[in-house]
Every structure is written in structure tokens, then in C-alpha cells.
Amino acid sequence: MTTKGRRVSRREQHRIGGTGASVTVRNTLIAYAFMLPFLILLVVYHTWPVIFGSYLAFTKYNIISPPQWVGLANFRELFADEQFWSGLRNSLKYVLVVPVIQVIAILVALLVNRPLRGIGFFRTAYYVPVVTSFAVVGLIWSWLYKQGGAVNSVLMGLGLMRGDHSLLDNPATALFAVMFVTLWKGIGYYMVLYLAGLQGISRELEEAATIDGATRSQVFWNITLPGLRPTILVCSLLSTISAIKVFEELYVMTPNGYPAGSTYSALMYSFSKAFGGDFNFGLAAAASMVVAVVSILFGLINFRLTKGGRSDA
């Protein structure tokens, strides 16, 4: 953001406002005409869901008849439902992906930041999963996870698995199998962000430390990592929130909490209440609201853990 706060310097005003600070009626009309189509759609599809969604959480609603205020009844129903708790637990379990994906992404970024021949190819290759749809990627991995499939061959070849059973069919492993796909698809995305972060760290500083006799690991822990801290904050925040809101990969790979309801996430629960046949939009909105609150809480925790992303801390 270039405008710092509400008070804008004269220079800045001049830059934005143009000569003579021409706040004319004509210009105001033009400005609003330019913004109007965007603002209308923004209000309808972004603002309205926040408002109406919060209201719906306290109502019974099935689209056909108007919403009926029921107070906290939806939340009572929610917290009495073992399925919802299991969904919430799974969403929280999914946060385990965050440290793993961040550590790997940082290591991969360091690796592809080296001036090696052909490094561009590797950067591109790692990014391909990011630009493919979860619909396609989810299908591909559910084929690879099949009994007698490629994943099992590798795992059995490494001696990590006994008995050829699909990881997606086993309630104990299904969620972790999907987590791996999330990890696989997400690494390239964070890698690019960390690469940008690495570019911002002064080369001179690292070189000076090396000349002064610092080892590679000393340089990493004392210069590179602190320099990456703002990027780490942003990346772990993004990935924490998307872990708690995990839905698409589960929807494609283990629909309806398959197997045996073991892979419900909180949002999957909400989805199934709304679109699974009983059109219970009130309960679904209440579940969404719980997910929203939890993701805000985790965002705050994350902010504290990374010390607000300050590199001097």
C-alpha cells in the first residue's frame, strides 16, 4: 500500500489528485461510474454472504420458506453432533500440513535459488501441480492410490507397507493420504513466494558473514532465516487458513467422508448439510461460522508464533 494511513501528504495528494486538486462534480461522477459495476458484484457476491451467512446461522432455512429465527438452536445441534466434532478434529489435524509444507518449501526454495544450469526447468516443474485443478489432480492421485497402484508399489518397494491395500480405503490413513496430495500440490506455490523473499535478502550481508568465517549453517540461521521471517508469516498464515478450510481435495478424493465418515472436515460437514439432500442451510451456515471463528483464532496464534513477521525480533 502506498498511501500510509488517512493523512496523505501534499505531494501524495498532488500525485493522486492531479493538478488543482480537481474534485469536480464531473470527476466524481466519472469515478463512481468506473467503480459501479465492480462494487455491485462485490456487494452481491462478497459482502452479502458475510452478512446473510451470519444471519442464517441463527435461523432454520431451506430456501423455499423464509428463514425462521431459532436463536442458538443450530449451534446446540452442531455441538451435539459427533459427526461435526469429528469434522472439526480433522480440520485441526489438517493444520499438521502447515509446518511440513513450509519447511519443505523453504528448503526447495533454497535449492532452486542456486545458480545451477537448467534450474529454470526445475522451478517450472515444481509449479505445474499448482496450476492444475484439484478436480484433475484429485482424480489422478486417487488412481495412483488404488490397490496395486503406483503409490503402493513404491511404499512396498521401500518396505514401508505390508499388504497391498489402498490408503484411501482405510479410515486410519485416508486423511493423511489426502494431506500428502495437498502438500504435493502446494509446495510450488510457497516455493515461489519464498524465492521472492530470498531475493530480498542482501547478498552482501551473507557474503560478508562468510568472509568473516561464518559457516553455511551459521549464515542460514542468523541471516537467511531471520530475513525470511515476513514471508514465513504470510505463507504460514495462508496455509493455516486453507488447512482449516480444507474441502476441495476431500470432495474429489474422499467424497462424503469416505471411508466410514473418517474424512469429514468441518467445511465438508457444512457442505453436506446444505447440499447433501436435506437443504439445512441454517445448520450449514452455523458450521461455516464455527470454521470462520476457528480460522481467525488460528490466524492470531500464527501471528503470535511468528512474532508478527518482524525480522528484528
Place this chain on the structure above:
Amino acid sequence: MPETTLPQTALISDPHAQLAAQLKAQRQRRERLRNAAAYAVLILIALIMLYPFYWTLVTSLEPTGNIYEAKILPTALSLRNYLEVFSGTTVPFWRLILNSVIICVLGVTFTTTLATLAAYPLARMRFPGRDLIFYSILILMVLPNEAGLIVNYITTIKLGLLAQTSPLADAARQYLAVVLPGAASIVGLFLLRQAYLGIPQELIEAARIDGARELTIWRRIMLPLATPTIAAFAILEFVAYWNSFLWARVMLPDKNMLPLSAGLLELSGTFSTNSRAVMAGAVITIIPILIVFLMGQKYFMKGLEGAVKG
């Protein structure tokens, strides 16, 4: 670091020079070893990232055989599965491709046009309410929108976008229903605002002195200079619209209106469909994205970084 070699005579006579040469050779050996290790890891990761796609391609090209096993080369080559996905399925594949193309064209046009227009006054004009609007959008970006799917579904029905009158009008409305929820992109707004802010004030001053009006300045100076950013944003949006499947699959009543990625899920869900044909469909779905991504890679990464910095 420039490589310098000592004269041979100095190497033989000077013990210090000999030591230095040894140390240098040692360092080079270590560097080579380290590079070799780096390449080994790089290749291993590349295999993990690309093999699933390669496996799908190979399996889609095989007519028969053990379908799910790990493989390096196809046992036989045939385009049978590709023919089957176009002819032998319940969901017409040509129609899915057409749907995806229409949805992407509409989506990219809407998102880029709306953001290009809306970002301009926010970046370069002065008018009452500007800060209020700007900060409201900023707050909206961080507000949780988990109920979006549910409420947008209700909104779409209430707006009558799923009403049925005549086939052509129905189709047009359903395409709109797919595209509209993402049409106002806050990320795009910030990208474009940043682009407008980066244009030197001198150009605008010069135009003003020449008597240009606000609209002329926008059309003749700002718009051409913001074109690289608009292109980057268009590529991002193309990929986003091509890949999105959930909203369309949840909301559209007519399976013939689905985009490619959603239609693929529909296909794999029907028992009558041969899995290899679905794999052929998956390959066809990925190819346009790969082409766009490889061609616009530079734009893509720039756009991504810009989007996060917002």
C-alpha cells in the same frame, strides 16, 4: 568469482602457492560434489512432481493391460480412449470443452474489465468517499467468507439465473451464474491499482497541460501503460476459471452446462465409464493450462507475487 591460474613456475617453486592451489582444487571438488548432490535432489523432487501426470498420459494411451500399476513406458499405444471420451460417454465431451471455453472467455473479460475500470479512480482520482471505499474493500478481503458457497447458491436462485424459459436463454443465464461470483476480484483490483500508481505523474501533467480530460488521459495514457499487468491478471484468471469446478458442479442443474474439470468428476462418478477414457479426458483438461502457463510463466509468477503483496 573470476578464475585465475598461477604460472606453472610459481607453482613449483613457491610452497605457499602450492598450498593455495591444493586448497582451491579441494574447494572445487567440494563444490562439484555439492552440485551433484543438489542435482540428485532436484531430479528426485521433479520426478515426484511430474510422474503423476506422466503416468496418466501413458495409461490414457494404453488400450488394455494392468491399468493402475506403476509404469514407465506404455505396453501398447492407441488413441481408443481418446475416441471413447468423445463418443462413448453420457456427458458430451465436446460440449464440456465448449462450456469451459465460454466460461473462461466470459470470466476473463468480466474480471479484467471490472478491475481495470474500478482500480483507476482508486489509484489516480480524487473524489469524496474514496478512502472509505478503499478501506471497506481492504476489510472485506480479510473477513471470513466460509458461507460464500451457501449464500451465493441462494442468491443465484433468487436472481432467477437458474430459471428455465427457452434453451438458449437458459444456457446464457447459467453461464452467467457460473462466472458472476468471481467477477469482482479484489486481488485484481489491487494489482491494477498498483500498476496505475506506478505510472509517472509527469505524463499525466503533460497531457493535462495539453488540455486532455480525465477520460482521455485514462484511455490514451493509463490504459496502454497498464497493459502488461492486465495481461498478467488475465492469465491468472484464465487458469482460475479453467480449473474451478466446485461452484459449477454444486449449482448447475443441467449436466450439459458443466465446465471440463467438473464434467470430468461427473464422468469418473458414472460406473459405465472406462477409467482410461477419464484419464484421456484429464490429459485434455490439463493441456491448455500447461500451454498458457508455459507461455505466460513470467507474467504468472509476477502476478502471484503481486497478488500476495496486495
